[in-house]
Amino acid sequence: MEKILVIGCAGQIGSELTLELRRIYGNSNVIASDIKPASQEIMEGGPFEILDVLDPHRLFGTVARNKITQIYHLAAILSGNAEKKPIASWNINMTSLLNVLELGRELELKKIFWPSSIAVFGPTTPRENTPQYTVMEPNTVYGISKLAGERWLEYYSNKFGVDTRSIRYPGLISNKTEAGGGTTDYAVEIYYEAIKHGKYECFLNKDTTLPMMYMPDAIKATIDLMEAEKSTLSSCTSYNIAGVSFNPQEISSEIKKHIPNFSISYKPDFRQAIADSWPKSIDDSLAKKDWNHSIKYDLANMTKDMVDTIKEKFTKGLL
Ligand code: NAD
Ligand code: AKB
Numbered sequence: 001m002e003k004i005l006v007i008g009c010a011g012q013i014g015s016e017l018t019l020e021l022r023r024i025y026g027n028s029n030v031i032a033s034d035i036k037p038a039s040q041e042i043m044e045g046g047p048f049e050i051l052d053v054l055d056p057h058r059l060f061g062t063v064a065r066n067k068i069t070q071i072y073h074l075a076a077i078l079s080g081n082a083e084k085k086p087i088a089s090w091n092i093n094m095t096s097l098l099n100v101l102e103l104g105r106e107l108e109l110k111k112i113f114w115p116s117s118i119a120v121f122g123p124t125t126p127r128e129n130t131p132q133y134t135v136m137e138p139n140t141v142y143g144i145s146k147l148a149g150e151r152w153l154e155y156y157s158n159k160f161g162v163d164t165r166s167i168r169y170p171g172l173i174s175n176k177t178e179a180g181g182g183t184t185d186y187a188v189e190i191y192y193e194a195i196k197h198g199k200y201e202c203f204l205n206k207d208t209t210l211p212m213m214y215m216p217d218a219i220k221a222t223i224d225l226m227e228a229e230k231s232t233l234s235s236c237t238s239y240n241i242a243g244v245s246f247n248p249q250e251i252s253s254e255i256k257k258h259i260p261n262f263s264i265s266y267k268p269d270f271r272q273a274i275a276d277s278w279p280k281s282i283d284d285s286l287a288k289k290d291w292n293h294s295i296k297y298d299l300a301n302m303t304k305d306m307v308d309t310i311k312e313k314f315t316k317g318l319l
Contacts, residue, residue: 002110003067004030007053007100008074010038012188013115013169013218015177017072018042020219031066035075039177053096056103063103070226072113073100079119079142080271081181086141093145097152104162113226116150116168116238118211119143123277130279132240132286140274150237157236165225166238170211170282172218173302175309183271183278187212187251190264191306194255195314199263203271206249206264209280213243214297214305221293228291235286242282244298254303 002025009018009032019041022030027046032038035052042048051062053075063071075096082089097114104112121130122137138144146168153164171184179185186202187210193200213221221241225233246254252264287293297305313319 002029002069004070004072005063005066005068006030006032006072006074007051007096008034008076009042009048010034010036010177011074012172012174012177012180013215014072014074015039015042016174016215017074017219017222019045020223021072022046024223031062031068033062053099054092056099059099060103063107063109068107069110070112071100071104071109072222073097074115076115076145077142078180078182079117079140079274080183080185082142082145083140083270083274089141090145093142094148097149101152101156101162101164104164105156105160109162111163111165111226113165113222114149114153115222116146116166117142118168118170118278118282119274120147120150120168120238121277121279125279127278127280129281129283130240131283132235139277143277154237163230164236165233167218167221167225167287168238168240168282169218170213170241170243172213172215173306174215175306175313176215183274184210184212186248190248190251190255191303191310192319194259194262195307195310196319198259198261199265200252201265201267202248203267203269204248204275205268205272206266207247208272208275209245209247210275211242211245211279211282213241213295214302217243217295217297221287221295224293225287225291232290234290239287239290239293240282240284241287241293242284243295244302245281246299251299251303254299255307258303258307
C-alpha cells in the first residue's frame with residue numbers, strides 16, 4: 001500500500017497532480033501539504049496539512065506519522081520570481097530538496113519525485129532539439145538550482161540507493177491554478193486575458209519560441225515515470241520531455257480562431273533574457289525509450305480545451 005505526500009499541493013502542478021494521485025491511490029492515501037491553503041477540493045477531499053518543507057522536524061513528523069512511502073516534492077521558486085530574490089530562492093529550492101532527500105535516506109522511502117526544468121539549459125546549449133545529455137551552463141538562479149538539484153538526485157541515488165525520479169518539465173499550461181511566477185507564464189495568462197478582456201500585453205517578443213506542454217500530458221508523464229519499473233530507467237537525474245513548441249505570435253493566431261477579435265501587443269521585460277537562454281525544442285527520445293513517454297495535446301487541441309474551459313468558468317462568474 002502506497003502512502004504519498006505531496007509537498008506544494010496548492011501550486012500550478014500540485015493542484016492537479018494531487019487530485020489525480022488521489023483518484024489512483026485513494027483519497028486517504030495521498031496527504032496534500034503546502035505552506036498555504038489549497039483549493040477546497042484538495043483540502044476537503046482528503047488529508048491536508050500546512051507544512052513548511054524548510055522545517056526538517058515538521059517534515060519528519062508528517063512523514064513518520066503518516067507512514068509515507070513516496071514524496072512528490074513540488075515546492076520551489078520559479079524562474080521569474082527567483083531573479084527578484086536570488087539568495088532566498090536558492091535557499092528555498094536547495095534546502096527543501098536536501099531536507100526531502102535526507103528524509104528519503106533516513107526513512108528508506110520507496111521513491112521521491114522532484115521536478116527539474118528546461119531551465120537547466122543555458123545560452124551555450126544547442127537550442128534546437130536539445131539533447132538529454134549536452135552542455136548545461138544555466139545563467140539564472142532558478143536554472144542553477146535545478147541543475148544542482150539534478151546532481152543531488154544522482155548523488156543520493158548512487159551513494160545511498162534512494163530511488164529518485166525527475167522530469168525536466170517544459171513550460172506548463174493549465175486552467176485550474178494560476179502559474180507560479182515563471183518565464184513561460186505568458187502562455188497561461190494569454191488565455192485568461194483573451195477571454196476576460198479580448199487582448200493581452202505579452203512580456204516576451206513575438207518570435208520567442210519555447211518548449212511547452214499541456215498539464216494533462218505533464219501529469220500523465222509524471223505518474224508514468226513514477227510507476228515505471230526501476231530496471232527500465234537509465235537516468236536517476238532527470239528526463240527531457242517534449243510537448244509542443246510555439247511562440248507568442250503562433251499561440252495568438254490559434255486563439256484568434258476561437259476569439260476573432262483578440263489582439264496581442266508586446267512589451268518584453270527581464271524575462272526575455274531568461275527565455276532567450278532556454279531551448280526552443282527538446283529531444284525526448286530517452287523518455288520515449290525508457291518509459292514510453294507520449295503526449296496527446298498539440299497547440300490546436302490544447303487551445304480549444306483552454307478556451308472552452310476558461311470561457312465556461314467566466315460565464316459561471318467563477319473568474
Ligand atoms: P507553483 O509556484 O505554482 O507552486 C509551488 C507551491 O509550493 C506553491 O503552492 C507554494 O505555496 C508551495 N511552497 C513554496 N514554498 C514552500 C515551502 N517552504 N513549504 C511548502 N510549500 C511551499 O509551482 P508549480 O508551477 O506548481 O511548480 C512545481 C514544481 O515544478 C517546481 O519545482 C517547479 O520548478 C517545477 N516546474 C514547473 C514548471 C511549470 O511550468 N509550472 C516547469 C518546470 C518545472
Ligand atoms: C518557469 O518559467 O520558470 C517554469 C519552468 C519552465 O521551469 N515554467
